[in-house]
Structure formats: structure tokens, C-alpha cells
Amino acid sequence: MKSIFLISAVTFLFQLSLTAQGVISFPEAKVLYRNHDNIVRIGFADKPQDFTLHAHGADLSKSSEGVFIVRPYEKVRQVALLCVDSKGDTISNYLFDCLSLSEPLLQWGGVTVENEYSFNDDPFIDIRLPSGSLINIDYKLLNWQITLNNISYSGKGNVLSENIMNTIRNECQSKASIDIKLKVDYQNTVGIASIEKDIRVYSENYLSNSDEYRNIWNNSRIVVIDKAQNTTAIFDESNPFSMVSLIRQNYIKNVFPMSVLTAERLQAQGANLPIGFLGLVSDAPLIESDSLKANYGLEKVEDGNYVYPPRTEYYFEVNDIDRIILFLKDNANQKNGLTINSISHVALCKKFGDNDKYDVVLSFPFHSNLLDLGIIALQESDEINANRFIKMQNELADSTAVINENYFFSISPNSPNKVNYNAGGYYLVKNRNREIDFEFSFSSDLEKPGFRPLFQFDYDADNFSAEAMHNMNSFSWEANHDIFKSLNNAIHSVDYDSIISDIPLMTMYGEDSLDLDGNLVYPIDYHIHKIHFKTNFQNQSASPLKVVLKHQLELNSQDRYVFRPIEVIYCAKNNSNSEWFVVASIDLDSLKTDNYSFLDQPKIEWIQILENEMKKGKVIHLKNRKEKGKLNKEINIDF
Amino acid sequence: MVKEKMKKTIVILIFVANSLIGFSQIVVSIDNQNTLYHGYKNRIKIGTMDGRPFDLKVHNGKIIYDTTFVYNQNDEPVQCVETFLYPGYERKTKVVFVEPDTGLPFDTLEFNVKSLPAPTISLGPLKNGSEAHRGTIRAQTRLFAKYSAEIPLNVSFSILSWEVSITSISKRIVGKGAYLTNEARDLIRQAESGDKITFMTNIKHPNGGIYRRNAEFTVR
Numbered sequence: 001m002k003s004i005f006l007i008s009a010v011t012f013l014f015q016l017s018l019t020a021q022g023v024i025s026f027p028e029a030k031v032l033y034r035n036h037d038n039i040v041r042i043g044f045a046d047k048p049q050d051f052t053l054h055a056h057g058a059d060l061s062k063s064s065e066g067v068f069i070v071r072p073y074e075k076v077r078q079v080a081l082l083c084v085d086s087k088g089d090t091i092s093n094y095l096f097d098c099l100s101l102s103e104p105l106l107q108w109g110g111v112t113v114e115n116e117y118s119f120n121d122d123p124f125i126d127i128r129l130p131s132g133s134l135i136n137i138d139y140k141l142l143n144w145q146i147t148l149n150n151i152s153y154s155g156k157g158n159v160l161s162e163n164i165m166n167t168i169r170n171e172c173q174s175k176a177s178i179d180i181k182l183k184v185d186y187q188n189t190v191g192i193a194s195i196e197k198d199i200r201v202y203s204e205n206y207l208s209n210s211d212e213y214r215n216i217w218n219n220s221r222i223v224v225i226d227k228a229q230n231t232t233a234i235f236d237e238s239n240p241f242s243m244v245s246l247i248r249q250n251y252i253k254n255v256f257p258m259s260v261l262t263a264e265r266l267q268a269q270g271a272n273l274p275i276g277f278l279g280l281v282s283d284a285p286l287i288e289s290d291s292l293k294a295n296y297g298l299e300k301v302e303d304g305n306y307v308y309p310p311r312t313e314y315y316f317e318v319n320d321i322d323r324i325i326l327f328l329k330d331n332a333n334q335k336n337g338l339t340i341n342s343i344s345h346v347a348l349c350k351k352f353g354d355n356d357k358y359d360v361v362l363s364f365p366f367h368s369n370l371l372d373l374g375i376i377a378l379q380e381s382d383e384i385n386a387n388r389f390i391k392m393q394n395e396l397a398d399s400t401a402v403i404n405e406n407y408f409f410s411i412s413p414n415s416p417n418k419v420n421y422n423a424g425g426y427y428l429v430k431n432r433n434r435e436i437d438f439e440f441s442f443s444s445d446l447e448k449p450g451f452r453p454l455f456q457f458d459y460d461a462d463n464f465s466a467e468a469m470h471n472m473n474s475f476s477w478e479a480n481h482d483i484f485k486s487l488n489n490a491i492h493s494v495d496y497d498s499i500i501s502d503i504p505l506m507t508m509y510g511e512d513s514l515d516l517d518g519n520l521v522y523p524i525d526y527h528i529h530k531i532h533f534k535t536n537f538q539n540q541s542a543s544p545l546k547v548v549l550k551h552q553l554e555l556n557s558q559d560r561y562v563f564r565p566i567e568v569i570y571c572a573k574n575n576s577n578s579e580w581f582v583v584a585s586i587d588l589d590s591l592k593t594d595n596y597s598f599l600d601q602p603k604i605e606w607i608q609i610l611e612n613e614m615k616k617g618k619v620i621h622l623k624n625r626k627e628k629g630k631l632n633k634e635i636n637i638d639f
Numbered sequence: 640m641v642k643e644k645m646k647k648t649i650v651i652l653i654f655v656a657n658s659l660i661g662f663s664q665i666v667v668s669i670d671n672q673n674t675l676y677h678g679y680k681n682r683i684k685i686g687t688m689d690g691r692p693f694d695l696k697v698h699n700g701k702i703i704y705d706t707t708f709v710y711n712q713n714d715e716p717v718q719c720v721e722t723f724l725y726p727g728y729e730r731k732t733k734v735v736f737v738e739p740d741t742g743l744p745f746d747t748l749e750f751n752v753k754s755l756p757a758p759t760i761s762l763g764p765l766k767n768g769s770e771a772h773r774g775t776i777r778a779q780t781r782l783f784a785k786y787s788a789e790i791p792l793n794v795s796f797s798i799l800s801w802e803v804s805i806t807s808i809s810k811r812i813v814g815k816g817a818y819l820t821n822e823a824r825d826l827i828r829q830a831e832s833g834d835k836i837t838f839m840t841n842i843k844h845p846n847g848g849i850y851r852r853n854a855e856f857t858v859r
Contacts, residue, residue, distance in 0.1 A: 021687065021688045021689075021736075021745075021746045022685070022686075022687055022688075022693065022734065022736035022745075022746040022747075022748055023666045023668045023685070023686045023687060023688060024666070024668055024683050024684065024685050024724075024734060024748055025666050025667055025668035025669070025683065025684045026668075026672065026681065026682065026683055026684075027682050027683075027684055028682050028791060028792060028793055029672060029791050029792065030791070031669075031672065031791060032669070038669055038670075039669065039670035039671070040667060040668070040669055040670075041667070041668045041669075041670060041688070042665060042666070042667055042688065043665070043666040043667075043668070043685075043686030043687050043688045043690075044665060044666065044686050044687065044688070044689070044690035045665070045666060045684070045685070045686040045690075046690060047690050048689055048690035051665075065688070066688045081667060083665055091665065092665045092667075094667050097788070097791060099788070099789055102789070131753065131754075131756055133674075133789075134672050134674055134790070134791070135669075135671050135672050135674075136671050136672075136673055136674060136751050137671060
């Protein structure tokens with residue numbers, strides 16, 4: 001711990017010969033890594049100046065002009081970098097948290113491998129830091145070694161040889177899983193390191209040909225549900241709780257698509273096999289989905305031999321299936337010793353052309369997925385038995401669903417700087433006491449720097465569409481959101497009429513994802529189309545809205561001119577031709593005192609011209625002030 | 640017209656940010672720490688190593704940036720350096736520094752674009768996957784979804800709902816918000832040594848998406 005008191009210092013004298021390089025830093029993520037040469041680059045926002053760079057708690061050395069290497073001492077939690085000028089005054093200081101570098105992860109075929117791996121015929125291996133890491137380090141993979149059946153195969157670089165790939169393919173054709181040892185050497189920041197793993201490789205690609213899958217087919221009792229004869233909600237896409245809806249709306253893990261051989265046979269018969277997605281591929285980067293463009297049929301490789309191509313992903317829309325098969329299994333309940341008959345797998349089947357038989361186009365394990373689908377919440381026991389499941393789906397036969405959502409915002413007189421935001425509601429399926437409730441709440445701090453309502457913006461509800469939202473930049477969308485919050489603070493309580501557009505009921509989109517047509521879906525949740533003011537504001541729906549920030553230029557304690565926000569003013573029109581009305585205002589100064597109270601009645605105030613001294617003739621003013629109560633034209637803030 | 644207004648909006652944003660966060664003329668960046676997050680307001684500071692003025696062009700992203708100036712104590716204009724970068728939907732975002740007068744590029748910085756990492760679910764102070772004495776687990780009243788210290792991002796998640804179950808008991812309790820209900824706490828009280836307590840939570844991310852995260856705690 002003594003080391004934290006050591007100080008390193010390197011003088012940085014600005015030289016005109018310095019190359020012009022851009023510098024961008026992330027003020028939020030101030031992190032230096034231990035056992036790592038952190039390369040620190042210094043830039044200037046305006047005129048450069050000479051200074052000495054001091055480091056507390058780290059070794060500091062100069063690499064080149066403006067570039068320094070900082071190595072935190074062991075066990076030091078924080079490092080301070082100080083820029084000190086020739087007079088000994090500190091110009092700037094920066095405090096960094098010290099973290100240890102995470103252990104890199106072994107990836108095979110783009111998938112992180114621990115002890116299990118589903119073989120997907122991809123020869124690429126890689127070493128990467130975990131996804132949450134701030135730092136990006138390109139580890140160089142030097143060598144690999146795979147031991148299989150006591151025979152070692154090895155090679156250089158990050159691509160497994162065709163030899164070992166063929167060996168694994170052959171093994172996977174005949175076995176459900178194989179055990180291998182995979183060792184890689186890689187170059188890290190301090191030298192050469194290794195990762196060695198015992199991996200059970202599952203041959204899920206060839207599942208339909210494997211003993212494992214045959215076992216399910218041959219030894220399971222099955223329940224067949226044909227779409228044509230079905231009277232339950234199972235195939236009802238418009239019912240948010242039906243099985244096909246739940247499958248469609250959720251990302252299904254461990255999906256087994258149609259086997260290569262089945263696809264070959266059907267294509268030979270002239271069947272038109274669709275390629276698509278089932279559910280959301282939530283974690284896979286979009287670019288990597290290119291692998292779907294695989295060719296079908298046998299492929300000629302360089303040496304003239306024919307080989308099977310990579311697995312073809314024939315996924316079917318759930319509305320394009322004719323039959324669902326539930327595979328049953330007997331499970332012993334560990335607690336009470338009773339044997340429970342439950343569903344192990346679900347297979348979606350389709351009848352192609354004039355075939356007598358149905359082909360399985362897709363299957364997946366039932367229990368683990370239905371846990372994710374939320375069906376399990378309906379159950380009192382852990383296991384779902386087939387009869388019960390069908391009965392449950394039968395009860396959903398009326399597919400009409402009611403959605404109710406409410407959003408509330410308030411400021412408590414006890415903590416005037418906090419906005420409390422609550423939302424709640426439910427989805428209800430009629431004739432069944434089945435709701436999905438949701439509720440969330442949070443507080444946001446009005447005093448937070450950059451609090452977004454402090455900007456001007458225009459909101460035109462009539463023209464506000466999902467498309468428009470995409471075209472606007474993210475900032476303004478977020479600004480909209482917060483502005484509503486603030487507005488609602490002022491007028492106490494508001495009901496939103498909100499709809500879920502573009503998105504099927506209950507679907508939870510978030511990260512970039514692909515929809516069922518393979519289109520990119522942007523991370524949008526709800527679209528708010530209208531605001532109805534429940535009370536206080538003339539009992540009319542108001543749109544559009546305008547938010548105006550009043551602020552003034554002041555000298556702060558560092559003798560710099562800063563904008564100090566004074567008041568946020570909310571304006572609205574009754575219709576697009578009417579005049580602007582001031583419906584509420586929040587005095588930001590008063591928020592910082594104990595005197596704040598929210599407005600029981602809309603505070604009709606006059607927008608006042610804000611004319612403050614700005615240097616260089618830059619004057620902020622609100623134009624077009626008219627007589628009290630009316631504002632004929634839009635409010636602009638000019639510079 | 641819309642764009643014009645937007646620009647004005649942006650200008651205000653920058654001024655406000657500067658005035659409230661404080662203005663620093665020196666920009667300290669760390670090589671390889673070049674990750675931008677989707678759906679997140681990536682705060683950045685910009686400068687050049689020789690202090691020359693610059694404009695920025697962004698490929699696959701939007702920078703909330705304007706060549707605005709504030710004035711320092713010597714009455715000299717100081718270029719705005721602190722702003723926000725929103726990446727697009729490709730994996731890399733490039734920021735090109737160009738000469739303001741000629742438009743000629745003089746440097747390009749490349750950033751990796753990632754999704755925000757998943758938060759860790761904690762039961763009180765107990766992190767997902769941890770083991771604790773029965774008494775410690777019983778004492779907890781709420782769930783948290785947040786980043787560990789390794790991820791110094793200012794992101795807040797809200798827990799919308801949860802469902803708790805215990806390995807030895809065929810019962811599930813559901814609830815809303817972050818706080819455990821009395822029913823849930825009653826269930827947890829019944830957990831015995833070796834039992835696993837599983838929470839399935841729905842979490843709202845700052846990008847608006849709702850994600851399902853599970854957490855498991857073992858009774859020692």
C-alpha cells in the first residue's frame with residue numbers, strides 16, 4: 001500500500017511538430033487496468049499548453065509526444081493523473097479506478113465455450129474478453145491442440161484444420177456427443193498464455209440422425225394435435241397466450257431445425273422450403289447471421305470430393321405448420337417420489353405436397369423453453385402434463401385480449417427534486433382470470449446535470465409515427481420522453497393512451513433483433529401516440545406540445561460564462577391552428593429550495609423575453625411575445 | 640425546418656452540459672478503451688493532440704456536436720469538447736476529424752459498438768449465484784439489477800416483476816417491482832440448507848427493452 005504514495009511525473013512540453021491527432025475520451029469510464037500498459041493520450045480542446053503529468057499510484061513513462069504509458073501499482077484501487085503547470089498549479093486532475101483484466105474467453109464458431117459446445121461445423125476459434133469489458137484487446141491466437149480419442153491434432157492460427165473438422169464431423173454423425181480436450185496458446189498483453197478446456201461436443205446439428213433423437217422418437221409416448229381438428233387456442237396466433245403465439249413471440253433456445261437429409265428429400269420432391277427465423281436471435285450480432293445463406297445439396301470441395309455442406313436452417317413460421325407433437329416423459333418428482341408424466345419435447349410438423357406423412361420441421365425441448373415463455377407461471381406444479389396443457393390452451397379459446405396501461409408522474413413535496421414515475425397495467429384475456437401485469441417505477445433527479453427537459457423541442461402528435469421516430473435521432477426521442485415526465489409533474493397526473501405498434505402483443509424487444517421476416521427490429525418499446533390530460537387542462541386533449549427553457553448567462557465561480565437554467569415552460573395548442581397556451585411552468589430555482597410545490601392548477605404565465613448579456617453580440621431571446629395569455633407564434637431561441 | 644430546430648436543440652444541450660458538468664480543456668483518453676453502447680448516451684470528450692480546431696464526421700452514428708464556443712476568462716472562445724455519441728447499428732463507428740476550413744480529414748478514430756452488458760441481479764447484497772446463510776437470505780427484502788464495479792457505466796435498470804421458487808417446494812410466488820412481498824418472504828423462509836432459490840425477473844433496460852434475467856441463490 002505504500003506504493004500509492006509514490007508519484008511519477010513526466011513533463012509534457014507542447015511541440016509544434018506534433019502530429020494532429022484526434023482524441024476522444026469517455027468521462028464516465030475512467031478505468032486503468034492492472035498488469036497492463038495503459039496508453040494514455042493527451043489532447044486539447046483549445047489552445048495547447050505545457051504541463052507536467054503526475055501519476056499517483058502508478059508508474060508513468062512517456063511513449064511519444066502526448067502519449068504516456070501508465071502502469072498501476074499492484075493492489076492500488078485508484079490512480080490519479082494530474083496535469084500541473086509551470087507554476088505548480090493543477091490544471092486538471094483525473095481519477096481512475098483500477099481493475100484487473102478479466103480472463104479472456106475461448107470462443108468456437110462465435111460461441112463462448114466452457115465445458116459444453118454444440119458443434120456447428122465452424123472451424124474458427126478465438127480468444128476474447130467478456131462482453132462487458134470496456135477495453136478491447138485483440139488477442140492473437142498462436143496455436144491450438146485438440147485431443148480426441150487419445151489422438152492429438154494441432155495447428156497454428158485461429159482456424160481448425162480440415163483434418164480435425166472432418167474427424168469431429170464423422171464422430172458427430174454416429175454419436176450424440178464426444179469428449180475432447182482443446183488447448184490454445186495466445187499472445188496477451190504480457191506474454192504468451194494458454195487456455196485448456198475439457199469440452200463435451202454435442203452433435204445437435206445431426207440430431208435427427210443421432211441416437212439421442214431416435215431415442216426420443218422411439219421411446220416417447222406422444223400426443224398429436226392436428227391444426228385442422230383442433231379447437232383449442234394452441235394454433236391461435238391472435239391469442240397472446242396460445243402456444244404458437246408464445247413460441248413466436250419469444251426467443252427459443254436449442255431449436256432443432258429440419259435435418260439436412262429431410263430437407264434434401266423434400267427438395268428432391270420439389271417442395272419449396274422457406275428459410276426464416278423462429279423467434280429472436282437476441283444475442284447474435286446481426287452480421288453473423290450471414291451464415292444462413294448456406295448452399296444446399298452436396299458441395300464439391302477443392303480436392304474434388306463431395307461433402308455435406310453446413311447445416312441448412314429451414315425454420316418455419318408457426319402459422320405454416322399443420323401439426324404439433326408433444327413428446328411425453330415420465331419424471332420422478334424428487335420431493336414426493338411420485339412419477340409425473342410431463343412433456344419433454346415439442347415438434348412442429350408440416351405435410352408437404354401429397355405426402356402421406358408429416359415431416360418434422362422444427363423441434364425444441366419443452367420444459368426449459370416454456371419456463372422462458374412464462375407458461376410455467378400458470379402452473380402450480382413444476383411439471384406440465386400434456387392433458388393439463390391442452391386443457392389450459394382450451395380455456396384460452398376466446399382470444400380477445402384487453403390491454404390497460406397507465407402512467408403516472410408526480411413530485412412529492414417532501415423531496416421536491418425528485419420526479420417519481422410509475423407505470424402499471426395489465427393484459428387480460430377475456431373469460432379467463434388470466435392477467436399479465438406489469439408495473440415499474442423510478443425516480444429521476446431534477447438537479448442532474450443535463451436534465452433533458454431543459455431543451456426546446458416540438459412534438460406533433462398527429463405526425464408522430466414509428467417511422468418518424470426512427471428518422472429522428474435518439475436524443476430527441478429520449479428528450480420527448482423526459483419532457484412528458486416533467487410536463488406531467490407540473491400538471492400532476494396524466495393518462496397516456498399508448499399503443500404497442502409494430503410489435504406483436506407481449507413481445508419484448510430490446511437489443512437489435514430480427515423479426516420473423518428477418519428484418520432488423522430497432523429497440524423500441526412502446527409508442528405513445530396521444531396524450532390526454534385528465535384534469536386541469538381545459539378538459540381537452542392537447543397537442544402539440546412545446547417546451548421552452550428559460551436560462552441566463554452567468555459567470556460562475558471559475559469565472560466562466562455558463563448557462564443557468566431558470567424555468568421550464570410548457571406550452572400546448574388545442575389544435576394545430578390555435579395559439580400556444582402556457583399550461584405549466586417549473587421554476588428551477590425553486591426546485592432547489594424547500595418551497596417547491598407542484599401546481600394544482602395550470603399556472604398561466606407569460607413567456608417573458610429573456611435578454612441577457614452574451615458576449616460577441618450573441619443574445620438569447622424569446623421572440624414574439626404578445627399580450628398576456630397568448631403567444632401567437634412559435635417560440636424560438638436564436639443565437 | 641425540423642432540422643433547424645433540432646440544431647438549436649443540440650446547441651442548447653451542449654451549453655447546458657458544459658455549464659453543469661464543468662469545462663476542462665485537456666482531454667485524457669486511454670487507447671483500446673473504445674467501446675460505444677447501443678441505446679445509451681455515450682458521453683465523450685473531444686480534442687486534438689495539438690489543440691487545433693476541428694469538425695467531426697461520424698460514420699454509423701450520430702454525434703450531438705456543434706461548433707459552439709464558450710468564452711474563457713481571457714475572453715477567448717473555447718471550443719466545445721464534451722458531448723454525446725450515439726452509435727448506429729453496425730459493429731463499428733468511425734469518427735473522422737476534419738479541418739473546419741478545408742474539410743480535409745486529418746485523423747480517424749474507430750470504436751466498437753456493443754449492446755449494453757446485462758446487469759447482475761442481486762438479492763439485497765447477495766449477488767446472483769452466491770451462497771448465504773439462511774438468516775442472511777431471509778433478511779433480504781428487495782432485488783437489485785445493476786452493474787458490478789467492473790462496468791462503470793451510469794445505467795439504471797428497473798425490475799418490473801419477478802417470480803421466485805425454491806427447489807424443494809412446488810410453489811411459485813410472483814410479484815411486481817423490486818421489493819419482495821410478504822408471500823415471497825414467507826416462501827423463502829421455508830428454504831432449507833442446500834435449497835436453491837431462483838428468481839426470474841423482467842428488467843427494463845434504458846433502451847426501453849424488457850429482458851428476462853434469472854438469478855439463483857443457494858442456502859448454505
